[in-house]
Amino acid sequence: MTLSANRDFLEFHDLPADAVLAILERAGELGEAWRERRMPQSLEGLRVALIVDDGGWRNTTALDLGIQAMGGICVHAPVSLGGREAIADLAGYLDNWFDMIVIRTPELASLQELAAHARAPVINARTRSNHPCETLGDLAYVRAKRGGIEGLKIVGVAPDANILRSWVEASISMPIEVVQVYPGDWHVSDPALLNPSFRLSTDMRELEDADVIFTDSWPSGVPEGDVAGYRISTEVLDRCRPDAIFIPCPPVARGQEVTADAMAHPACQSVSAKAFLLHAQNALMEWIVAKAEISASR
Missing domain, CATH: 3.40.50.1370 (Aspartate/ornithine carbamoyltransferase)
Known part of the structure:
Protein backbone atom coordinates (compact mmCIF):
# COMPACT_ATOMS: atom_id res chain seq x y z
CA MET A 1 0.00 0.00 0.00
CA THR A 2 1.34 3.41 -0.97
CA LEU A 3 -0.41 6.43 0.50
CA SER A 4 0.28 8.86 -2.30
CA ALA A 5 -1.89 11.67 -0.93
CA ASN A 6 -0.31 13.40 2.06
CA ARG A 7 -2.95 13.69 4.78
CA ASP A 8 -1.04 14.97 7.79
CA PHE A 9 -2.71 15.61 11.14
CA LEU A 10 -0.34 17.95 12.96
CA GLU A 11 -2.78 20.55 14.31
CA PHE A 12 -6.48 19.99 14.89
CA HIS A 13 -7.56 22.54 12.30
CA ASP A 14 -5.45 20.86 9.60
CA LEU A 15 -8.60 18.91 8.75
CA PRO A 16 -11.78 20.60 7.49
CA ALA A 17 -14.86 20.45 9.70
CA ASP A 18 -16.70 17.98 7.46
CA ALA A 19 -13.77 15.55 7.65
CA VAL A 20 -13.61 15.80 11.45
CA LEU A 21 -17.37 15.29 11.76
CA ALA A 22 -17.12 12.17 9.60
CA ILE A 23 -14.23 10.90 11.73
CA LEU A 24 -16.20 11.52 14.94
CA GLU A 25 -19.20 9.63 13.58
CA ARG A 26 -17.01 6.76 12.43
CA ALA A 27 -15.34 6.66 15.85
CA GLY A 28 -18.73 5.86 17.37
CA GLU A 29 -19.22 3.02 14.87
CA LEU A 30 -15.74 1.65 15.54
CA GLY A 31 -16.44 1.83 19.27
CA GLU A 32 -19.41 -0.49 18.75
CA ALA A 33 -17.29 -2.78 16.59
CA TRP A 34 -14.61 -2.86 19.29
CA ARG A 35 -17.07 -3.83 21.99
CA GLU A 36 -18.49 -6.58 19.75
CA ARG A 37 -15.01 -7.79 18.73
CA ARG A 38 -15.69 -7.37 15.01
CA MET A 39 -13.15 -4.75 13.96
CA PRO A 40 -12.99 -4.06 10.21
CA GLN A 41 -9.67 -4.88 8.58
CA SER A 42 -9.50 -1.47 6.88
CA LEU A 43 -5.80 -1.00 7.71
CA GLU A 44 -4.83 -4.39 6.28
CA GLY A 45 -1.31 -4.24 4.88
CA LEU A 46 -0.66 -0.75 6.24
CA ARG A 47 2.89 -0.41 7.59
CA VAL A 48 3.04 2.18 10.37
CA ALA A 49 6.09 3.57 12.17
CA LEU A 50 5.18 4.46 15.77
CA ILE A 51 7.77 6.80 17.28
CA VAL A 52 7.68 7.74 20.98
CA ASP A 53 10.26 10.45 21.47
CA ASP A 54 9.12 11.81 24.86
CA GLY A 55 7.40 9.20 27.01
CA GLY A 56 3.68 8.81 27.64
CA TRP A 57 1.64 5.69 27.04
CA ARG A 58 -2.13 6.14 26.56
CA ASN A 59 -2.55 7.30 23.00
CA THR A 60 0.51 5.49 21.67
CA THR A 61 -0.64 2.21 23.24
CA ALA A 62 -4.08 2.79 21.71
CA LEU A 63 -2.49 3.49 18.33
CA ASP A 64 -0.44 0.29 18.45
CA LEU A 65 -3.46 -1.75 19.51
CA GLY A 66 -5.77 -0.13 16.97
CA ILE A 67 -3.41 -0.61 14.03
CA GLN A 68 -3.05 -4.30 14.82
CA ALA A 69 -6.77 -4.82 15.50
CA MET A 70 -7.58 -3.36 12.06
CA GLY A 71 -5.05 -5.49 10.22
CA GLY A 72 -2.04 -3.17 10.00
CA ILE A 73 1.59 -3.68 10.93
CA CYS A 74 2.92 -1.40 13.68
CA VAL A 75 6.65 -1.08 14.33
CA HIS A 76 8.10 0.91 17.22
CA ALA A 77 10.93 2.87 15.62
CA PRO A 78 13.53 4.18 18.12
CA VAL A 79 13.88 7.50 16.32
CA SER A 80 14.56 10.92 17.87
CA LEU A 81 14.02 14.18 16.00
CA GLY A 82 16.61 15.78 18.25
CA GLY A 83 19.38 13.31 17.48
CA ARG A 84 22.39 13.39 15.18
CA GLU A 85 20.50 12.58 11.97
CA ALA A 86 18.95 15.40 9.98
CA ILE A 87 15.16 15.33 10.06
CA ALA A 88 15.01 15.43 6.24
CA ASP A 89 17.20 12.33 6.10
CA LEU A 90 15.06 10.54 8.69
CA ALA A 91 11.94 11.27 6.62
CA GLY A 92 13.51 9.62 3.58
CA TYR A 93 14.60 6.54 5.50
CA LEU A 94 11.17 6.13 7.08
CA ASP A 95 9.51 6.52 3.67
CA ASN A 96 11.55 3.56 2.43
CA TRP A 97 9.64 1.19 4.71
CA PHE A 98 6.47 2.80 6.04
CA ASP A 99 3.12 4.00 4.69
CA MET A 100 2.33 6.18 7.73
CA ILE A 101 4.32 7.82 10.52
CA VAL A 102 2.80 8.39 13.96
CA ILE A 103 5.04 10.34 16.30
CA ARG A 104 5.01 11.73 19.83
CA THR A 105 7.84 14.25 20.10
CA PRO A 106 8.50 17.43 22.10
CA GLU A 107 8.71 20.11 19.41
CA LEU A 108 5.90 20.84 16.96
CA ALA A 109 8.37 22.61 14.64
CA SER A 110 10.43 19.42 14.33
CA LEU A 111 7.29 17.42 13.60
CA GLN A 112 6.30 19.92 10.91
CA GLU A 113 9.75 19.61 9.37
CA LEU A 114 9.41 15.83 9.28
CA ALA A 115 5.99 16.10 7.62
CA ALA A 116 7.34 18.59 5.06
CA HIS A 117 9.95 16.06 3.90
CA ALA A 118 8.04 12.77 4.27
CA ARG A 119 5.83 11.35 1.54
CA ALA A 120 3.95 9.27 4.11
CA PRO A 121 1.18 10.95 6.12
CA VAL A 122 2.30 12.06 9.58
CA ILE A 123 0.06 11.98 12.68
CA ASN A 124 0.89 14.09 15.72
CA ALA A 125 0.60 11.84 18.78
CA ARG A 126 1.52 14.76 21.08
CA THR A 127 3.93 17.65 21.30
CA ARG A 128 4.55 20.14 24.09
CA SER A 129 2.58 22.65 22.00
CA ASN A 130 -0.53 20.60 21.22
CA HIS A 131 -2.23 17.22 21.49
CA LYS A 274 -10.45 8.25 27.23
CA ALA A 275 -11.79 4.95 25.87
CA PHE A 276 -12.69 6.92 22.75
CA LEU A 277 -9.04 7.82 22.16
CA LEU A 278 -8.67 4.37 20.60
CA HIS A 279 -11.78 4.70 18.46
CA ALA A 280 -11.07 8.24 17.25
CA GLN A 281 -7.47 7.47 16.32
CA ASN A 282 -8.63 4.34 14.47
CA ALA A 283 -11.18 6.42 12.58
CA LEU A 284 -8.54 9.04 11.75
CA MET A 285 -6.15 6.44 10.31
CA GLU A 286 -8.98 4.81 8.38
CA TRP A 287 -9.95 8.22 6.93
CA ILE A 288 -6.35 8.94 5.89
CA VAL A 289 -6.09 5.59 4.12
CA ALA A 290 -9.45 6.03 2.37
CA LYS A 291 -8.64 9.55 1.18
CA ALA A 292 -5.23 8.49 -0.08
CA GLU A 293 -6.69 5.59 -2.03
CA ILE A 294 -9.34 7.85 -3.61
CA SER A 295 -6.66 10.34 -4.64
CA ALA A 296 -4.45 7.60 -6.09
CA SER A 297 -7.32 6.24 -8.20
CA ARG A 298 -7.98 9.55 -9.95
Whole structure:
Protein backbone atom coordinates (compact mmCIF):
# COMPACT_ATOMS: atom_id res chain seq x y z
CA MET A 1 0.00 0.00 0.00
CA THR A 2 1.34 3.41 -0.97
CA LEU A 3 -0.41 6.43 0.50
CA SER A 4 0.28 8.86 -2.30
CA ALA A 5 -1.89 11.67 -0.93
CA ASN A 6 -0.31 13.40 2.06
CA ARG A 7 -2.95 13.69 4.78
CA ASP A 8 -1.04 14.97 7.79
CA PHE A 9 -2.71 15.61 11.14
CA LEU A 10 -0.34 17.95 12.96
CA GLU A 11 -2.78 20.55 14.31
CA PHE A 12 -6.48 19.99 14.89
CA HIS A 13 -7.56 22.54 12.30
CA ASP A 14 -5.45 20.86 9.60
CA LEU A 15 -8.60 18.91 8.75
CA PRO A 16 -11.78 20.60 7.49
CA ALA A 17 -14.86 20.45 9.70
CA ASP A 18 -16.70 17.98 7.46
CA ALA A 19 -13.77 15.55 7.65
CA VAL A 20 -13.61 15.80 11.45
CA LEU A 21 -17.37 15.29 11.76
CA ALA A 22 -17.12 12.17 9.60
CA ILE A 23 -14.23 10.90 11.73
CA LEU A 24 -16.20 11.52 14.94
CA GLU A 25 -19.20 9.63 13.58
CA ARG A 26 -17.01 6.76 12.43
CA ALA A 27 -15.34 6.66 15.85
CA GLY A 28 -18.73 5.86 17.37
CA GLU A 29 -19.22 3.02 14.87
CA LEU A 30 -15.74 1.65 15.54
CA GLY A 31 -16.44 1.83 19.27
CA GLU A 32 -19.41 -0.49 18.75
CA ALA A 33 -17.29 -2.78 16.59
CA TRP A 34 -14.61 -2.86 19.29
CA ARG A 35 -17.07 -3.83 21.99
CA GLU A 36 -18.49 -6.58 19.75
CA ARG A 37 -15.01 -7.79 18.73
CA ARG A 38 -15.69 -7.37 15.01
CA MET A 39 -13.15 -4.75 13.96
CA PRO A 40 -12.99 -4.06 10.21
CA GLN A 41 -9.67 -4.88 8.58
CA SER A 42 -9.50 -1.47 6.88
CA LEU A 43 -5.80 -1.00 7.71
CA GLU A 44 -4.83 -4.39 6.28
CA GLY A 45 -1.31 -4.24 4.88
CA LEU A 46 -0.66 -0.75 6.24
CA ARG A 47 2.89 -0.41 7.59
CA VAL A 48 3.04 2.18 10.37
CA ALA A 49 6.09 3.57 12.17
CA LEU A 50 5.18 4.46 15.77
CA ILE A 51 7.77 6.80 17.28
CA VAL A 52 7.68 7.74 20.98
CA ASP A 53 10.26 10.45 21.47
CA ASP A 54 9.12 11.81 24.86
CA GLY A 55 7.40 9.20 27.01
CA GLY A 56 3.68 8.81 27.64
CA TRP A 57 1.64 5.69 27.04
CA ARG A 58 -2.13 6.14 26.56
CA ASN A 59 -2.55 7.30 23.00
CA THR A 60 0.51 5.49 21.67
CA THR A 61 -0.64 2.21 23.24
CA ALA A 62 -4.08 2.79 21.71
CA LEU A 63 -2.49 3.49 18.33
CA ASP A 64 -0.44 0.29 18.45
CA LEU A 65 -3.46 -1.75 19.51
CA GLY A 66 -5.77 -0.13 16.97
CA ILE A 67 -3.41 -0.61 14.03
CA GLN A 68 -3.05 -4.30 14.82
CA ALA A 69 -6.77 -4.82 15.50
CA MET A 70 -7.58 -3.36 12.06
CA GLY A 71 -5.05 -5.49 10.22
CA GLY A 72 -2.04 -3.17 10.00
CA ILE A 73 1.59 -3.68 10.93
CA CYS A 74 2.92 -1.40 13.68
CA VAL A 75 6.65 -1.08 14.33
CA HIS A 76 8.10 0.91 17.22
CA ALA A 77 10.93 2.87 15.62
CA PRO A 78 13.53 4.18 18.12
CA VAL A 79 13.88 7.50 16.32
CA SER A 80 14.56 10.92 17.87
CA LEU A 81 14.02 14.18 16.00
CA GLY A 82 16.61 15.78 18.25
CA GLY A 83 19.38 13.31 17.48
CA ARG A 84 22.39 13.39 15.18
CA GLU A 85 20.50 12.58 11.97
CA ALA A 86 18.95 15.40 9.98
CA ILE A 87 15.16 15.33 10.06
CA ALA A 88 15.01 15.43 6.24
CA ASP A 89 17.20 12.33 6.10
CA LEU A 90 15.06 10.54 8.69
CA ALA A 91 11.94 11.27 6.62
CA GLY A 92 13.51 9.62 3.58
CA TYR A 93 14.60 6.54 5.50
CA LEU A 94 11.17 6.13 7.08
CA ASP A 95 9.51 6.52 3.67
CA ASN A 96 11.55 3.56 2.43
CA TRP A 97 9.64 1.19 4.71
CA PHE A 98 6.47 2.80 6.04
CA ASP A 99 3.12 4.00 4.69
CA MET A 100 2.33 6.18 7.73
CA ILE A 101 4.32 7.82 10.52
CA VAL A 102 2.80 8.39 13.96
CA ILE A 103 5.04 10.34 16.30
CA ARG A 104 5.01 11.73 19.83
CA THR A 105 7.84 14.25 20.10
CA PRO A 106 8.50 17.43 22.10
CA GLU A 107 8.71 20.11 19.41
CA LEU A 108 5.90 20.84 16.96
CA ALA A 109 8.37 22.61 14.64
CA SER A 110 10.43 19.42 14.33
CA LEU A 111 7.29 17.42 13.60
CA GLN A 112 6.30 19.92 10.91
CA GLU A 113 9.75 19.61 9.37
CA LEU A 114 9.41 15.83 9.28
CA ALA A 115 5.99 16.10 7.62
CA ALA A 116 7.34 18.59 5.06
CA HIS A 117 9.95 16.06 3.90
CA ALA A 118 8.04 12.77 4.27
CA ARG A 119 5.83 11.35 1.54
CA ALA A 120 3.95 9.27 4.11
CA PRO A 121 1.18 10.95 6.12
CA VAL A 122 2.30 12.06 9.58
CA ILE A 123 0.06 11.98 12.68
CA ASN A 124 0.89 14.09 15.72
CA ALA A 125 0.60 11.84 18.78
CA ARG A 126 1.52 14.76 21.08
CA THR A 127 3.93 17.65 21.30
CA ARG A 128 4.55 20.14 24.09
CA SER A 129 2.58 22.65 22.00
CA ASN A 130 -0.53 20.60 21.22
CA HIS A 131 -2.23 17.22 21.49
CA PRO A 132 -4.81 16.99 18.68
CA CYS A 133 -5.51 13.26 19.03
CA GLU A 134 -6.51 13.76 22.68
CA THR A 135 -9.04 16.42 21.71
CA LEU A 136 -10.30 14.29 18.81
CA GLY A 137 -10.95 11.42 21.22
CA ASP A 138 -12.73 13.62 23.75
CA LEU A 139 -14.92 15.15 21.04
CA ALA A 140 -15.80 11.68 19.75
CA TYR A 141 -16.95 10.74 23.24
CA VAL A 142 -18.98 13.93 23.63
CA ARG A 143 -20.62 13.35 20.25
CA ALA A 144 -21.53 9.80 21.24
CA LYS A 145 -23.10 11.07 24.48
CA ARG A 146 -24.87 14.11 23.04
CA GLY A 147 -25.59 13.03 19.47
CA GLY A 148 -23.66 15.99 18.07
CA ILE A 149 -21.23 18.76 18.94
CA GLU A 150 -22.67 21.84 17.26
CA GLY A 151 -23.03 24.82 19.59
CA LEU A 152 -21.30 23.22 22.57
CA LYS A 153 -19.70 25.47 25.16
CA ILE A 154 -16.42 23.91 26.23
CA VAL A 155 -14.58 25.42 29.20
CA GLY A 156 -10.95 24.68 29.90
CA VAL A 157 -9.75 25.41 33.43
CA ALA A 158 -6.16 25.16 32.36
CA PRO A 159 -3.03 27.17 31.62
CA ASP A 160 -1.70 27.84 28.14
CA ALA A 161 -0.33 24.36 27.39
CA ASN A 162 -0.80 21.54 24.90
CA ILE A 163 -4.24 20.27 26.02
CA LEU A 164 -5.84 23.71 25.99
CA ARG A 165 -4.13 24.65 22.73
CA SER A 166 -5.61 21.69 20.87
CA TRP A 167 -9.09 22.66 22.04
CA VAL A 168 -8.42 26.19 20.80
CA GLU A 169 -7.24 24.74 17.48
CA ALA A 170 -10.54 22.84 17.31
CA SER A 171 -12.49 26.07 17.85
CA ILE A 172 -10.91 27.48 14.69
CA SER A 173 -12.58 24.93 12.44
CA MET A 174 -15.42 23.32 14.42
CA PRO A 175 -18.87 24.65 15.42
CA ILE A 176 -18.00 24.93 19.12
CA GLU A 177 -17.17 27.70 21.60
CA VAL A 178 -14.07 27.29 23.77
CA VAL A 179 -13.46 29.40 26.87
CA GLN A 180 -10.23 29.44 28.86
CA VAL A 181 -10.85 30.18 32.54
CA TYR A 182 -7.60 30.88 34.36
CA PRO A 183 -5.56 33.73 35.83
CA GLY A 184 -4.49 36.20 33.15
CA ASP A 185 -0.79 35.38 33.42
CA TRP A 186 -1.48 32.00 31.85
CA HIS A 187 -3.94 33.07 29.15
CA VAL A 188 -3.37 32.04 25.54
CA SER A 189 -1.91 34.97 23.60
CA ASP A 190 -0.66 33.30 20.41
CA PRO A 191 -2.21 35.32 17.56
CA ALA A 192 -2.32 32.20 15.39
CA LEU A 193 -4.83 30.67 17.81
CA LEU A 194 -7.03 33.65 18.69
CA ASN A 195 -10.35 33.45 16.85
CA PRO A 196 -14.02 34.46 17.31
CA SER A 197 -14.98 31.08 18.80
CA PHE A 198 -12.42 31.30 21.60
CA ARG A 199 -12.71 33.51 24.70
CA LEU A 200 -10.54 34.28 27.71
CA SER A 201 -11.93 34.65 31.23
CA THR A 202 -10.94 34.58 34.88
CA ASP A 203 -14.50 33.91 36.08
CA MET A 204 -15.26 30.40 37.36
CA ARG A 205 -18.97 31.08 36.85
CA GLU A 206 -18.32 30.32 33.18
CA LEU A 207 -18.46 26.65 34.19
CA GLU A 208 -22.07 26.83 35.32
CA ASP A 209 -23.56 26.66 31.81
CA ALA A 210 -20.76 24.69 30.17
CA ASP A 211 -21.49 21.50 28.24
CA VAL A 212 -17.95 20.19 28.67
CA ILE A 213 -15.30 21.08 31.26
CA PHE A 214 -11.69 19.97 31.06
CA THR A 215 -8.58 20.61 33.12
CA ASP A 216 -4.82 20.31 32.84
CA SER A 217 -2.00 20.27 35.37
CA TRP A 218 -1.12 23.36 37.35
CA PRO A 219 1.87 25.30 35.97
CA SER A 220 5.07 24.05 37.54
CA GLY A 221 6.70 26.12 40.25
CA VAL A 222 3.66 28.35 40.84
CA PRO A 223 2.59 29.12 44.44
CA GLU A 224 -0.64 27.27 45.20
CA GLY A 225 -2.35 30.49 46.22
CA ASP A 226 -2.05 31.82 42.67
CA VAL A 227 -4.22 29.06 41.18
CA ALA A 228 -6.07 27.42 44.10
CA GLY A 229 -9.25 29.30 43.18
CA TYR A 230 -9.34 27.32 39.94
CA ARG A 231 -9.38 23.90 41.57
CA ILE A 232 -12.36 21.74 40.52
CA SER A 233 -14.22 20.31 43.51
CA THR A 234 -17.58 18.63 44.07
CA GLU A 235 -18.93 22.02 45.13
CA VAL A 236 -17.92 23.50 41.78
CA LEU A 237 -19.40 20.59 39.82
CA ASP A 238 -22.65 20.70 41.82
CA ARG A 239 -23.21 24.24 40.52
CA CYS A 240 -22.86 23.10 36.90
CA ARG A 241 -25.50 21.77 34.55
CA PRO A 242 -26.74 18.29 35.51
CA ASP A 243 -25.68 16.96 32.10
CA ALA A 244 -22.25 18.61 32.10
CA ILE A 245 -19.35 16.37 31.09
CA PHE A 246 -16.20 16.80 33.17
CA ILE A 247 -12.99 15.42 31.61
CA PRO A 248 -9.94 16.03 33.80
CA CYS A 249 -6.82 15.44 31.75
CA PRO A 250 -4.67 12.56 32.98
CA PRO A 251 -2.44 12.29 34.84
CA VAL A 252 -4.64 13.99 37.41
CA ALA A 253 -2.91 15.55 40.43
CA ARG A 254 -5.61 15.05 43.06
CA GLY A 255 -5.57 17.91 45.50
CA GLN A 256 -4.18 20.31 42.91
CA GLU A 257 -6.28 21.06 39.80
CA VAL A 258 -8.92 18.52 40.90
CA THR A 259 -9.98 17.39 44.37
CA ALA A 260 -10.13 13.66 45.09
CA ASP A 261 -13.91 13.72 45.61
CA ALA A 262 -14.46 15.50 42.27
CA MET A 263 -13.05 12.43 40.54
CA ALA A 264 -16.01 10.45 41.94
CA HIS A 265 -18.63 13.05 40.96
CA PRO A 266 -21.24 11.86 38.41
CA ALA A 267 -20.10 14.58 35.99
CA CYS A 268 -16.57 13.16 35.91
CA GLN A 269 -16.35 10.90 32.86
CA SER A 270 -12.62 10.78 32.26
CA VAL A 271 -12.26 7.00 32.04
CA SER A 272 -15.17 6.62 29.62
CA ALA A 273 -13.99 9.56 27.53
CA LYS A 274 -10.45 8.25 27.23
CA ALA A 275 -11.79 4.95 25.87
CA PHE A 276 -12.69 6.92 22.75
CA LEU A 277 -9.04 7.82 22.16
CA LEU A 278 -8.67 4.37 20.60
CA HIS A 279 -11.78 4.70 18.46
CA ALA A 280 -11.07 8.24 17.25
CA GLN A 281 -7.47 7.47 16.32
CA ASN A 282 -8.63 4.34 14.47
CA ALA A 283 -11.18 6.42 12.58
CA LEU A 284 -8.54 9.04 11.75
CA MET A 285 -6.15 6.44 10.31
CA GLU A 286 -8.98 4.81 8.38
CA TRP A 287 -9.95 8.22 6.93
CA ILE A 288 -6.35 8.94 5.89
CA VAL A 289 -6.09 5.59 4.12
CA ALA A 290 -9.45 6.03 2.37
CA LYS A 291 -8.64 9.55 1.18
CA ALA A 292 -5.23 8.49 -0.08
CA GLU A 293 -6.69 5.59 -2.03
CA ILE A 294 -9.34 7.85 -3.61
CA SER A 295 -6.66 10.34 -4.64
CA ALA A 296 -4.45 7.60 -6.09
CA SER A 297 -7.32 6.24 -8.20
CA ARG A 298 -7.98 9.55 -9.95
